[in-house]
Amino acid sequence: MSAWSGVRDWLDQRFGWDDLIAPLRHKTVPLHRLSYWYFLGGITLFLFIIQVLTGILLLLYYRPGANEAFESVQYIMTQVQFGWLIRSIHSWSANLMIFTAFAHMFSVLFLKAYRKPRELTWVSGVILLFIVLGFGFSGYLLPWNTLAFFATKVGTQITGQVPIVGRPLMIFLRGGEEVTGATLTRFFGFHVAVLPGLATMLIALHLLFVQRFGISVPPSVESEWQNRPKSVREMRFFPNFMLREMIAWYVGLGVLGALAALFPWNLGVKADPFGSAPAGIKPEWYFLFMFQTLKLIPSRIWIIDGEVLGVLGFGLAAVIWLLLPFFESAPPAKPKSWITGLAVFALAYIAGMSIYGHFAK
Amino acid sequence: MFTCMSNPVTPASQLILRLTGTLDYNGQLAEPASLSNISDSGVEMNDPGVRDSSSPQTPPPRRHFVQVVLGSGFIAAAVAFVYPVIRYLIPPKVSDLGSDSVVAGHVGELKPNTGKVFRFGSRPGLLVRGADGEYHAMSAVCTHLGCTVQYREDLRRVWCACHNGMYDLNGRNVSGPPPRPLDLFEVQVRNDEIFVRRRREA
Numbered sequence: 001m002s003a004w005s006g007v008r009d010w011l012d013q014r015f016g017w018d019d020l021i022a023p024l025r026h027k028t029v030p031l032h033r034l035s036y037w038y039f040l041g042g043i044t045l046f047l048f049i050i051q052v053l054t055g056i057l058l059l060l061y062y063r064p065g066a067n068e069a070f071e072s073v074q075y076i077m078t079q080v081q082f083g084w085l086i087r088s089i090h091s092w093s094a095n096l097m098i099f100t101a102f103a104h105m106f107s108v109l110f111l112k113a114y115r116k117p118r119e120l121t122w123v124s125g126v127i128l129l130f131i132v133l134g135f136g137f138s139g140y141l142l143p144w145n146t147l148a149f150f151a152t153k154v155g156t157q158i159t160g161q162v163p164i165v166g167r168p169l170m171i172f173l174r175g176g177e178e179v180t181g182a183t184l185t186r187f188f189g190f191h192v193a194v195l196p197g198l199a200t201m202l203i204a205l206h207l208l209f210v211q212r213f214g215i216s217v218p219p220s221v222e223s224e225w226q227n228r229p230k231s232v233r234e235m236r237f238f239p240n241f242m243l244r245e246m247i248a249w250y251v252g253l254g255v256l257g258a259l260a261a262l263f264p265w266n267l268g269v270k271a272d273p274f275g276s277a278p279a280g281i282k283p284e285w286y287f288l289f290m291f292q293t294l295k296l297i298p299s300r301i302w303i304i305d306g307e308v309l310g311v312l313g314f315g316l317a318a319v320i321w322l323l324l325p326f327f328e329s330a331p332p333a334k335p336k337s338w339i340t341g342l343a344v345f346a347l348a349y350i351a352g353m354s355i356y357g358h359f360a361k
Numbered sequence: 362m363f364t365c366m367s368n369p370v371t372p373a374s375q376l377i378l379r380l381t382g383t384l385d386y387n388g389q390l391a392e393p394a395s396l397s398n399i400s401d402s403g404v405e406m407n408d409p410g411v412r413d414s415s416s417p418q419t420p421p422p423r424r425h426f427v428q429v430v431l432g433s434g435f436i437a438a439a440v441a442f443v444y445p446v447i448r449y450l451i452p453p454k455v456s457d458l459g460s461d462s463v464v465a466g467h468v469g470e471l472k473p474n475t476g477k478v479f480r481f482g483s484r485p486g487l488l489v490r491g492a493d494g495e496y497h498a499m500s501a502v503c504t505h506l507g508c509t510v511q512y513r514e515d516l517r518r519v520w521c522a523c524h525n526g527m528y529d530l531n532g533r534n535v536s537g538p539p540p541r542p543l544d545l546f547e548v549q550v551r552n553d554e555i556f557v558r559r560r561r562e563a
Binding site for chain 1: 450451455479484505508521522524534538540
């Protein structure tokens with residue numbers, strides 16, 4: 001009896017280890033020409049793990065507060081050995097995670113994986129995407145540089161535009177009427193405690209749903225398989241798919257390390273609450289499409305302020321997006337074409353507005 | 362189903378069972394309702410917990426009493442925990458110690474056709490010396506989304522870098538997304554100092 005099987009027997013006798021991992025053993029992954037898209041969720045999870053680890057490392061030196069946040073990040077980047085690398089990985093991994101989360105979402109949308117019975121998997125995933133954007137927004141302020149200061153000013157002011165609840169919510173987020181050191185400590189709390197807790201719970205739920213319902217097969221492949229049952233191909237999740245996923249994570253780590261080392265993240269200039277917003281100021285790329293939209297909306301439409309309309313519009317879009325599976329037909333009925341149309345439009349709008357926002361003056 | 366007439370019932374558990382109406386006062390465990398002791402009308406016949414057979418839906422008085430006391434206790438405890446937390450989350454009001462008037466700069470500091478941001482209480486203000494040499498002062502908080510504006514010498518306009526909003530020297534919003542004009546301040550030059558005052562009227 002090898003050492004490993006000894007440990008396994010011991011665990012099995014204490015809490016039924018074999019029963020516990022039995023579902024994992026029976027789990028299979030469908031194999032077809034679109035199987036590559038199945039890797040995206042796992043890569044997003046991998047980048048989240050990287051974020052937790054590098055985030056803990058940054059916590060050892062970071063100090064929240066208007067008078068020391070910028071200096072402490074500067075200290076991490078110039079004095080602490082490999083501090084620049086850890087911070088660079090944290091920033092790059094954050095951006096890549098947002099990208100892979102978006103890519104994962106659109107792949108699920110186009111492969112029709114959100115339909116019955118997987119509606120709640122979609123809902124938990126969209127909430128996770130909002131949480132990830134919250135991570136991006138709150139983390140962006142922590143170095144307390146000029147860009148972050150004004151991005152936070154604008155972002156929280158946008159929250160303040162929501163009728164009735166907006167203003168109290170803005171004061172809650174800012175910790176006062178203005179963006180100050182009080183905002184920084186709040187955002188720090190959200191970023192390192194509230195959001196990680198929520199995200200961890202939701203990721204567990206999301207994975208549980210995936211485990212319960214198995215992996216979805218896109219309708220085109222499904223019908224092919226029904227016509228020719230002999231063409232059905234599957235791979236065992238454990239260990240076959242898992243090992244492939246590990247290789248994807250390994251490649252991801254290589255890309256991340258190369259990006260972080262070759263293009264270290266800038267720190268910028270320390271925020272001055274009584275300085276003017278610098279020319280050419282823009283939010284991070286993942287908020288650019290909303291930023292550009294708000295820039296293009298006229299100041300007044302009929303009797304409503306333009307930005308109020310923009311904020312309400314994005315809010316409504318987010319709710320529709322969250323509930324999208326509930327408008328969809330259940331398989332084996334054909335997927336509704338307007339939802340595919342909406343998905344194409346959303347992707348084109350986000351991509352187009354982001355590119356426009358990037359090049360617009 | 363537990364039919365445990367022969368089970369020993371300790372004094373402590375007797376008290377709990379009495380309070381919750383599971384045990385009658387003869388020390389007998391109340392038999393949970395089963396099909397055998399429900400009459401055709403659906404009324405439980407020999408459940409001692411049911412005192413008023415005319416209204417089988419209402420819980421027995423003692424159990425009801427415990428439910429109400431415990432329930433309201435839990436609600437009160439929850440409120441007692443949640444209320445301070447909610448109050449804690451609302452930041453304390455900071456009194457704006459800045460007066461209605463502030464020294465924004467000194468004569469000779471600004472050349473014609475330049476501007477500077479000054480501190481007015483907790484918010485930034487903008488002092489502009491126009492090309493004609495006249496001083497203008499206004500709030501530097503853009504009415505669109507709250508960025509801090511600046512004076513653009515090339516355009517001779519007040520400009521917000523965040524969303525390309527434009528104001529004239531009287532604070533009027535002339536182009537871009539800003540929905541309202543900037544608050545205008547009064548400027549007084551006394552000796553060497555430029556005083557800026559909030560307007561009291563309006």
